[in-house]
Amino acid sequence: MGKYDVAIVGGGIAGLIASIYAAKAGKKTIVLEQQKQLGGRAITQRKNGAYFDLGGHALYKGDAVQILQELNVELAGKEPSSDAFGIWKNQLIPLPMNFMSLLTTPLFSFRGKREIGSWLVKLRKLDTSQYNQMSVRDWIEGHLKDPMVRNFFYSLLRTASYVVAPDLQAAGPVLRQLKHSMNGVLYLDKGWGALVKELRNKAEEFGVGFMTGNRVTEIETKDRRVEAVKCADGTRVYTDHVILTTAPEIAYKLVPYADQTSLQVWKDQAIPITAACLSIALRRLPKPKNQFIYGLDQAVFLSNQSRAAHLSDNGDQVVQLIKYQGTHTNVKIDEQDLEQTLDLAQPGWREKLVARQFLPRIVVTHDFMHMKRTVNPGPHVPEIKGLYVAGDWVTHGELLVDAAAASAKRAVEHLIAYPNQEGVFVGGHRVVV
Ligand SMILES: Cc1cc2nc3c(=O)[nH]c(=O)nc-3n(C[C@H](O)[C@H](O)[C@H](O)COP(=O)(O)OP(=O)(O)OC[C@H]3O[C@@H](n4cnc5c(N)ncnc54)[C@H](O)[C@@H]3O)c2cc1C
Incomplete structure (x- = not known):
């Protein structure tokens, strides 16, 4: 393969956004994604005419929306009404x-x-x-x-x-x-998969190359400088800059002598957050008023996203339920809790069911800002020239997809501003030299 200025590992939202910024700045850029499909956790799957994200997704009007606007990425969707109920002692009460x-x-x-x-x-x-x-x-x-x-x-x-x-x-x-x-938040027409498609189109407009269905197995370095990305089928992509957008533990495994780099701390301090997600499509809602529900004395949430977004081809209602999981969780009980929430909000839902997707324990974000964090990750891995990180765990105060988008932009900005920067650890403090 020819040489690239920038190789991005991972074709989720962070990887796609980073690729557009890099290509826009004139860098010859390639995205390497292990799955056949781009999108990572932002993919949408169609079931019986309904569009299901991997659990309910809402786009907050924060960093990601600003970045998407800056990149002229079109968003089709609407703001849902915020009229909501709370669940308190097994009753629905207006909030x-x-x-x-x-x-x-x-x-x-x-x-x-x-x-x-x-x-x-x-x-x-x-x-x-x-x-x-x-x-x-x-x-x-x-x-x-x-x-x-x-x-x-x-x-x-x-x-x-x-x-x-x-x-x-x-x-x-x-x-x-x-x-x-x-x-307000946005629910996207045809789910977040539509956003992934827009990002891919934008990236292709700027000449970004894609290699999908090929897992990256190693970042090769020489003299503490990035040299190439090696893939499972033996392909080598030669490059001076790599942006890793994988989970922190995968980034750690891909990099030689990672234990001597900041990747060690970033991996060790990361606390992943998971959720159980039940998505259903109903022919119609048995209780049309009960569309948006916060658990007050239980960690559940329900939203009929169809009240704002186009999420089915035949008018079915796509309802998303989430059980927020702590460290101790029981998948069977989580599923029961979600079904009981539906029994309370939409009694008789089983008779109206068109499609269903249950994700027992999916990683929503690989890390967040917490009290045990000693240092914010990224944008560059200071011990290896040309190595950068992005993704929702590379947060400097943003959350979820805002962190994925903001860290992608930070990585490319850093790469362009300081192409030859290298840092070392001195007594636990990072010093840039
Ligand atoms: C249930 C759920 C609900 C959510 N709700 C919201 C919400 O309401 N609002 C919000 O803002 N965010 C939400 N999020 C979070 C949002 O989806 C993520 O923050 C965002 O999609 C993460 O993008 P990313 O690019 O950082 O990571 P990912 O999407 O995980 O992308 C990483 C990519 O790297 C690829 N990869 C990994 N290893 C390799 C390798 N060795 N070689 C090549 N490729 C590799 C993976 O296949 C993947 O495609 C939700 C997430 C979930 C799961």
Whole structure:
């Protein structure tokens, strides 16, 4: 194969975005993806005419949307209505998602309503970065007085991040995500697979090459400098720059002497977040009002994404349910919990069922900002010239796909700005030389 300026390992959202930035900057770029299909965790599968993402996906109006706009990537989809219910003691109760519902909800006392009202205003202007070193639990217990308001915020922050670890999770990034959600989220027509397709088209416009169905097995280096990418079928792609967008433990395995690089710390400190996801398509909703539900005393969430996006070819309703998983989880119980949520919200759903997909334990993000983190990963691996990382775990305060997109942009910006930068570890501190 010819030589490339940039080789990107992984064709998910991070890899695709990185490829567009690199090619736009005039770099000869190739994306290497082990699966036959591009998209990674953002693929969409069709079942009986319904479009199922790998679990419910919502695009927050944050870093990723800004980057997609900057790259002129078109997004087809709509903002869903935010009218929502909460599950409390096995009952559905209207939630205060705006000032009108705040007045009418029976869930909160007058004092609680006043507290929520004031936070709905304060949050919009809040400098959330001041809470990057504080846990979610400390933020909630220290800033909110009413116990039911605290429950409400635990549920909102869990839903915005998928994380069920209030003592570990840093409050700043997830409060920032909550702020983004106040500007509305987007459900995408035909699912996130449509976004992947748009990104691929854009990348091809800029001349990006693709090699799919071929697993990268090693990053070859010489004199601590990237030289080539080796694939499972023996193919070698010669290049000066590699951007790894795989999970941190895979990145670690691909790189020789990774134990002498920052990849060791980044892998060791990473805490992956998983969820159980039930997606269903129903001929029609037995209870059309119950479309958007937050668990308050249980870690579940339900959204009928068809209320905003085109997700089936024949008018079926695509409903996404999520059970947020902590470290201890029981897949059988998770599935039962999700079905019980459906029994409560949409009784009789089984008779209307057209298609179903259950993912018992899928990794939503490979890492997030937490209290045990000692250093933010990336953009470059300072010990090896020409090696970079991107992906949702390479977060500098962003969450989920915002982190995937922002880290992809950071990696390419770094690669262009400092093409020959190399760093070393001195006494645990990274020094750039
Ligand atoms: C259930 C669920 C719900 C989610 N909901 C939301 C949401 O509502 N909002 C939001 O913002 N985000 C959400 N996310 C997160 C979002 O999907 C991810 O952050 C994003 O898709 C990650 O993109 P990525 O490119 O970093 O990683 P990936 O998509 O995992 O891409 C990495 C790619 O690398 C490839 N690869 C790995 N090893 C190799 C190798 N050796 N050789 C070649 N290729 C390799 C993989 O096959 C994969 O395609 C959700 C995720 C899940 C699973």
